[in-house]
Amino acid sequence: MGRPEGRLRLLVDLDGVLYRGTTILQGVAEFFAWAEAAGHSSLLVTNNSLRTQAEVSGNLRRMGLSVEPGGILTSAIATRAWLQAQAPEGARIQALGGSGLLQALFSPGSRFTPDWESPEWLVLGQDFDMTYQKLAAACIAVQNGARFVVTNPDTTLPTEAGLTPGAGAWQAVVTLVTGVQATVIGKPETGIFETALAMMPAEGAVVVIGDRLDTDILAGHRLGATTALVLTGVSTRADVDAYPVKPDYLFEDLPELVASWS
Ligand SMILES: [Mg+2]
Structure with a gap:
């Protein structure tokens, strides 16, 4: 498969995609720089309802990643x-x-x-x-x-x-x-993504980027979006072979995604 064409609307999971535990993953800053330079819009979408958008933003800032609270959608919102x-x-x-x-x-x-x-x-x-x-x-x-x-x-x-x-x-x-x-409301149901899209530009192919087949990828599939699984979190290659819903794209990590889609 080639790469998704045109301007994209990226729905990006947090844990297992941008960080693990309290450690930012390799290439995250470069991923956002690539998205911005290419004119793609992005929203960080988390199933976690415990923290406010400002608290999630603060946690990311402590890991070295600057994201405004409005760039984050929690399942609570x-x-x-x-x-x-x-x-x-x-x-x-x-x-x-x-x-x-x-x-x-x-x-x-x-x-x-x-x-x-x-x-x-x-x-x-x-x-x-x-x-x-x-x-x-x-x-x-x-x-x-x-x-x-x-x-x-x-x-x-x-x-x-x-x-x-x-x-x-x-x-x-x-x-x-x-x-x-x-x-x-949260993944693998699509309510959270429908709210996400209402917060984003109206145009552009929707791409879900996540680390879990049974939440991120399944929800993206149900939404009719393009899906990309990164192997930096929960799901493994063996899980992909065993799971009935396959991601459209499979990458080791975000740097591989950026290299492939640039
Ligand atoms: Mg995750």
Whole structure:
């Protein structure tokens, strides 16, 4: 396959593509320089709903990468955008999540009202302060008719010590207890990408760049985008052979992508 033609709209994953842990990967600055020089637009798209755009921007800056908060889309911001289209002014929302989600939904001027008594919507994200009481309240809200929305379906959150529960694990508990399936905004669903495209220029082929077949590449495939997998994160060449959805492009890393597409 050649390279994608014309000006591109690049939807770029963060962890495993731009950095691993707290270390920036090789060639990231050159990737953004190439994109800018070629006239491509880019947006960083993360399933993580814990942090605000400003916090993600600060983390990147500490790694040596300068990205404005508006150049970052979290699943929390995408969930807010989705709710703004679905829920009326003043909708009552019970939200379980980190500062990224709570600020997205309830910052001053928000059209939503936090409500744990009779919520119309239950919104679930990663929550490091999860408790039995919160999960029980979430299950009861859904049984009482609250519509169930999840920022991202990642069941695990990798740490240096091992895997820990992600938002998808809390989602599974609520679904097991209530029998109700959630609406999911983050990858591999396409809601987050639809919000991303609304933040970008209207023209240009859409290219998803990610490190995971079962989130980034699957979501890009569902969106009808061109997909590029880099092998600097989770998925391996063996995974590509075994997975039913194949990326359009496969690169060892971003420098190989830039060399191939320049
Ligand atoms: Mg990733």
